[in-house]
Amino acid sequence: MKILVAVKRVVDHNVRIRVRPDGSGVETNGVRMSMNPFCKHAVEAAVQLAEAGQADEVVVVSIGPKPATDVILTALAMGAHRGILIETDAQLETLAIAKLLAKITAEENPGLVLLGKQAVDDDSNHVGQMLAALTGRPQATFASEIKVTGQGLEVSREVDTGRETLSLPLPAIVTADLRLNTPRNAALPQVMKARSKPLATRPAADFGVDLAPRLVVEKISPPPERVAGKSVGTVAELAAFIAADISQMEAL
Amino acid sequence: MSVLVLADHDQGVLSPATARIVHAVAELGTVDILLAGENIAAPAQSASTLAGVAKVLTAEGLFVADSLEMLLSTLTVRYHYVVASAGSVGKDVLPRLAAKLDLMPVTDVTAILGPNRFERPIYAGNALQTVASNQPKHLLTLRASAFRAAATGNAAPIEAIDTSGVSSAAKLIASHRTQSETPDLATAQIVVGGGIAVGSAEGFQLIESLAKKLNAAVGATRAAVDAGYAPNDWQVGQTGKIIAPDLYIAIGISGALQHLAGIQGAKKIVAINTDPEAPLVKLADIALIGDLFQVIPQLIAELDKIGLKR
Numbered sequence: 001m002k003i004l005v006a007v008k009r010v011v012d013h014n015v016r017i018r019v020r021p022d023g024s025g026v027e028t029n030g031v032r033m034s035m036n037p038f039c040k041h042a043v044e045a046a047v048q049l050a051e052a053g054q055a056d057e058v059v060v061v062s063i064g065p066k067p068a069t070d071v072i073l074t075a076l077a078m079g080a081h082r083g084i085l086i087e088t089d090a091q092l093e094t095l096a097i098a099k100l101l102a103k104i105t106a107e108e109n110p111g112l113v114l115l116g117k118q119a120v121d122d123d124s125n126h127v128g129q130m131l132a133a134l135t136g137r138p139q140a141t142f143a144s145e146i147k148v149t150g151q152g153l154e155v156s157r158e159v160d161t162g163r164e165t166l167s168l169p170l171p172a173i174v175t176a177d178l179r180l181n182t183p184r185n186a187a188l189p190q191v192m193k194a195r196s197k198p199l200a201t202r203p204a205a206d207f208g209v210d211l212a213p214r215l216v217v218e219k220i221s222p223p224p225e226r227v228a229g230k231s232v233g234t235v236a237e238l239a240a241f242i243a244a245d246i247s248q249m250e251a252l
Numbered sequence: 253m254s255v256l257v258l259a260d261h262d263q264g265v266l267s268p269a270t271a272r273i274v275h276a277v278a279e280l281g282t283v284d285i286l287l288a289g290e291n292i293a294a295p296a297q298s299a300s301t302l303a304g305v306a307k308v309l310t311a312e313g314l315f316v317a318d319s320l321e322m323l324l325s326t327l328t329v330r331y332h333y334v335v336a337s338a339g340s341v342g343k344d345v346l347p348r349l350a351a352k353l354d355l356m357p358v359t360d361v362t363a364i365l366g367p368n369r370f371e372r373p374i375y376a377g378n379a380l381q382t383v384a385s386n387q388p389k390h391l392l393t394l395r396a397s398a399f400r401a402a403a404t405g406n407a408a409p410i411e412a413i414d415t416s417g418v419s420s421a422a423k424l425i426a427s428h429r430t431q432s433e434t435p436d437l438a439t440a441q442i443v444v445g446g447g448i449a450v451g452s453a454e455g456f457q458l459i460e461s462l463a464k465k466l467n468a469a470v471g472a473t474r475a476a477v478d479a480g481y482a483p484n485d486w487q488v489g490q491t492g493k494i495i496a497p498d499l500y501i502a503i504g505i506s507g508a509l510q511h512l513a514g515i516q517g518a519k520k521i522v523a524i525n526t527d528p529e530a531p532l533v534k535l536a537d538i539a540l541i542g543d544l545f546q547v548i549p550q551l552i553a554e555l556d557k558i559g560l561k562r
Contacts, residue, residue: 016509166424229537243560
């Protein structure tokens with residue numbers, strides 16, 4: 001089975017972001033960028049399936065500017081076999097991303113496409129579901145366990161009420177949640193070796209997909225600030241505060 | 253303009269999130285509710301009582317993402333808005349439906365600013381994005397916790413719809429529910445949350461006893477869930493549930509960014525922690541520095557003394 005993994009380059013999740021004063025967006029100049037954490041879980045899952053002999057090729061694809069090559073190299077160092085960069089400097093919406101991924105999916109014809117459940121910049125949580133619709137494939141989002149069975153996959157996923165397990169025929173689309181695995185940090189020899197693995201760069205414009213945005217982002221603003229409160233010295237004072245707050249709440 | 257709301261329900265009970273979604277979208281037009289799934293008679297009845305609802309549609313059967321998308325795509329021709337709560341079902345199906353209809357959805361909406369303008373948080377709530385959409389239809393998920401509930405007293409008609417022809421490649425083969433007598437976490441007025449300092453699943457029983465006293469839901473940090481002290485559907489944070497209670501009592505929680513993202517909508521925050529420097533202690537309305545194992549039993553006793561009943 002071939003596995004296609006989509007990865008996104010985002011502001012590193014440890015960086016405290018700063019909203020530009022003019023409301024045009026979040027400052028990304030000079031800010032450390034890295035692979036979206038959920039995408040790392042997807043890469044790790046694919047590499048583990050390959051190591052277990054259940055997948056024979058892991059192809060990793062990213063859509064973004066030239067520097068997104070870095071996150072593809074990270075995935076190759078983790079054990080993916082081959083990379084594709086769909087190059088664009090435009091900020092693409094999730095629908096356009098899903099359409100480009102659908103084109104690559106049609107070309108590569110993987111048995112499984114793995115993605116992170118959401119990107120930590122736009123927090124959209126769309127692309128896996130959209131790709132599933134565009135390719136007419138079944139989906140399992142928020143995966144915490146993936147088992148390859150004779151006929152397809154059994155995927156445990158996290159839902160509002162607890163956990164559930166889906167059985168999916170292949171080909172299928174799965175998005176990774178945090179509990180799926182612990183992504184590895186590639187050692188230096190793997191990082192060096194990743195540079196010699198095949199990595200194709202293709203312009204997004206060549207795919208014949210309408211990439212124009214559908215939504216108008218009017219502004220980006222910082223959230224309202226919370227004013228710091230006070231400390232109390234005794235449990236009795238705390239209880240009085242809670243009781244007063246609850247009676248106020250119930251009066252509304 | 254017309255709105256279709258996909259209702260959340262579980263085990264024959266309508267989710268309190270649905271009343272909030274209905275109230276939030278009532279200003280956009282007449283609202284029909286779709287109840288899809290098994291054991292939907294009682295939740296359909298509850299949905300029909302919500303103010304602003306014109307009609308309740310019921311689709312009996314077991315639906316997963318692909319079949320629910322198929323069902324919705326046959327219905328959506330009639331509506332300008334298709335709306336779900338930003339829970340696991342809405343997140344699963346709305347983007348899928350949107351791509352099928354060649355539309356960009358707007359998800360995790362926390363404010364409706366007009367018929368086609370919406371606000372949603374990005375970067376784990378560290379920024380807010382205002383978007384306008386000129387598309388012919390709007391597909392939305394709303395964070396129920398950001399909106400107030402619709403009143404009841406309505407008696408909208410309930411109409412079963414034909415689901416023949418709807419099928420699914422994916423099959424649900426098992427589900428594991430967390431049993432709890434406490435209210436729904438995502439929409440509770442009061443939430444008592446525990447962190448890694450609670451130390452064990454037994455320690456969480458202490459958190460639960462305070463929650464029961466306050467008729468509050470129980471939440472947990474990702475670290476506490478990962479450590480096995482609490483089930484994963486109690487997780488509050490960027491990757492768990494997003495809550496906006498009137499009162500949040502954070503016990504033994506230092507306040508990692510991930511967790512803060514999940515509680516940004518809380519109106520009042522109470523923190524109980526041994527560390528006065530913990531981020532959550534610093535932004536709480538009221539903080540008590542102390543050992544939770546001593547404080548909570550005392551707090552329950554004090555609340556009894558005051559005569560608090562909920």
